Amino acid sequence: MKNKSRRTFLQQSAFTGLGTVLSSSFAPSLFARTSNLNSAPAILGGAAKFDIPKWVKWPIWLPEQDEKRLLEVMRSGVWSRASVVTEFEKEWAKTLDVKRCLTVVNGTNALIAALNQLNIRGGDEVLVTPYTFVATIQAILANGSMPVFVDVDPLTFQMDPAKIEAKITSNTRAIMPVHILGLPCDMDRVMAIAKKHNLIVLEDACQAPLAEVNHKKVGSIGDAGCFSFQNSKNIAIGEGGAIVSNNDAFMDKCYSYHNLGLPYGSATGSINVGSFMQASKVRLSEYQAAIGLAQLKRLDEQTTTRNINAAYLSSLIKNIPGITTYKLYDNVTRAAFHLFPFTYNKNEFKGLSRTGFIKALLAEGIPASGGYTTLNTQSFIKETFESKNYKRMYSKKQLDYAAYMENNQCPLNDIMCTEAVWFTQNLLLGSKADMDYIFTAMQNIQKNAEQISKAVDK
Helix, strand or coil: CCHHHHHHHHHHHCCCCHHHHHHCCCCCCHHHHHCCCCCCCHHHCCCCCCCHHHCCCCCCCCHHHHHHHHHHHHHHCCCCCCHHHHHHHHHHHHHHCCCEEEEECCHHHHHHHHHHHCCCCCCCEEEECCCCCHHHHHHHHHCCCEEEECCEECCCCEECHHHCHHHCCCCEEEEECECHHHCCCCHHHHHHHHHHHCCEEEEECCCCCCCEECCEECCCCCCEEEEECECCCCCCCECCEEEEECCHHHHHHHHHHHECCCCCCCCCCCCCCCCCCCCCECCCCHHHHHHHHHHHHHHHHHHHHHHHHHHHHHHHHCCCCCEEECCCCCCEEECCCCEEEEEECHHHHCCCCHHHHHHHHHHCCCCCECCCCCCCCCHHHHHHHCCHHHHHHCCCCCCCHHHHHHHCCCHHHHHHHHHEEEEEHHHHHCCHHHHHHHHHHHHHHHHCHHHHHHHHCC
């Protein structure tokens, strides 16, 4: 099949009916699972049987379906926040079965605004995972608060609920569970701990749209939830974010915060109403919302496809010695799989480094990365502690960075950051044969690991 026609076929399989997906693109391929086991890996000179451009291109844009609404918005000349943004917010709230949604310019500002209007400020501690994107922590610091790191459960890649209570102090105000990689946290245990200690729960669901715990969408379980629509996310707008909650008073305040402190209900661009709070201006535009409405139509079906492919791929690669696949908590009824993670033990691959393993995957045409580096040790935290504002809000003892580092050690996260490997979500929109190909490529890399190590680990 020619590259162009195959790519079109794969894209269509991501958003056509699930019955079509199961009957066509998910047809088993014994050839894919056996054909390259006796050939040299590509990194050693063998022929790669796949190339990276053949994977489903992300984001998906279908001109015939998606452009009509966008062009209407562009031609209207109404580009600042108006009715299309409101329409997207209503659709997103409906999708999550939550009362209210407010869009903002990105997921980072969604977290900043939500924390601010939950009154998480200077002197407050927020419990958070060390295995997350840097924006999670920067949102805490942007409000003058102190991140306190809770080590991970390396099987689930999430904050370990068993370690939360030991981190609670008289200054703890909130828990921020991060459904990182699109895999849900154990929200039953998080919410029970929060209730016991009277703590606020803000869910960072930026990577987890449509993921569920006990059939309830993540982001709708705590006091509030935040989402991202950045270009790589499962619902891609380019940039964009959202806050959701069932608390009307909180959402009214968030609206004012994102609109220069003007009262909720004030029209965009109002100049004679008067602001009642110190705030920001982080409104979404109409054309961004039009893009989001197009992407939202495909999200549920794409999420189903990702879950089916992730479960199938996991069932294969977990049998490769040295590969440990993700684990979902028992109460998870659906994951989002923004990323497909597993951990890599080089000792089962003849000492081949993780870097070498990833290079070998890339040579086979399989995009892969090593994921996050340790976050709790990065210099931006120390730089913030040395700022004028933090010195005014906290005592010298509280800003003792050496003591802070000692109290925020996360040894399991340190190990996981050296062993994790990721595949991006667009790979999970491919066919069952594509999952077979990933599996056999990994098998072949392991079979030839000693030779690969000699070639790349110098």
